[in-house]
Amino acid sequence: MRVEIRDPSGAAMGSFTMTLGTGTTYRYAFTPTMLGAYSFTVTAVDPSGNPAMASGAFVVRDTTPPIANAGPDQTVLQGSTVKFDGTESTDQDGIANYTWMFVDNGAKTIFGARPTHRFDSGGTFTVTLTIRDPSGNPASDDMWITVTSTSARGAIQGTVRDAPGRPIGGATVRLLASSTEIASAATNGTGGYAFRDVAPGTYSVQVEMGGFEAAAATVTVASGETATRDFTLLRPNPPSGVPEWALPVGIAAVMAALVFVGIGLIRRSRNIRDLARVC
Structure with missing residues (x-):
């Protein structure tokens, strides 16, 4: 007894021999290559060589659910358009449908892997992404949108100086949230940023300036308030015997170095003349 099988596209998968199992039950085994409806035809021949045929069908379904990923939580200003992103969701057969549901002045439902929505009201919104694979298996994931008004936001300011207290202009100041840089600025002539x-x-503020060691600090911004964080930058290896305050900044440092060299040459010249007199 043999069975011929065709896959959902109609292509023949081959002819398989059926073996006698318990009693009068015949069995066969094969590995499906795709999801969908398969057709089969069974052919049996009796001892006299008389054939008989019967046909049927069976459906191969995926029962493994996908894994939904609604993306990271977001904090935005009131009136901003939020971009959702569910493309990090996965399934062995792909994602067939993305549905986003939340409440913003009434129930909202939007579709697609990367839809957008404008939030005109302040507050925290729970957004639920539900996905389905081609077999209809669902999975869900939540993310949160925090919408703040402009008046509820704050600021960070401060001054960058060297060890003697002189302002450092042109230093690079970076503002980071969760290790991601969100803004940068340069200090002005009075060292301010x-x-x-x-x-x-809570943020990380990092300061860098050529000729100085970098500095960083954690700063917390409260709603509607300004946080102040000053920095003192140190030189990595000041010359032995020269105090930090004696080291000029910028071009002055080069001029000072030339003066030191000049003084050394003058002293050396005097020592040579004194030695000549002794001889």
């Missing part, structure tokens, strides 16, 4: 319109939260 400022970041305006900063959402409440």
Whole structure:
């Protein structure tokens, strides 16, 4: 007894021999190559050589659910358009449908892997992404959108100086949230810097300037308030015997070095003349 099988596209998968199992039950085994409806035809021949045929069908379904990923939580200003992204969701057969549901002045439902929505009201919104694979297996994941008004945001400011207290202009100041740089600025002539319109939260402020060691600090911004964080930058290896305050900044450092060299040459010249007199 043999069975011929065709896959969902109609292509023949071959002819398989059926073996006698328990009683009068015949069995066969094969590995499906795709999901969908398969057709088969069984042919049996009796001892006299008389054939008989019967046909049927069976369906191969995927029962493994996908893994939904609604993306990271977001904090935005009131009136901003948020871009959702569910493309990190996975399934062995792909994602057939993306549905996003949340409440913003009424229930909202939007579709697609990367839809957008404008939030005109402040607050925290729970957004639920539900995905389905081609077999209809579902999976869900939540993310949160925090919408803040402009008046609720704060600021960070401060001054960058060297060890003697002199302001350092032109230093690079970076503002980071969760190790991601979100803004940068350069200090002005008085060493000042400022970041305006900063959402409440905890940030890292990093300062860099050529000829100085970098500095960093954690700063927390409260709603509607300005956080102040000053920095003192140190030189990595000041010359032996020369105090930090004696080291000029910028071009003055080069001029000072030339003066030191000149003084050394003058002293050497005097020592040579004194030695000549002794001889």
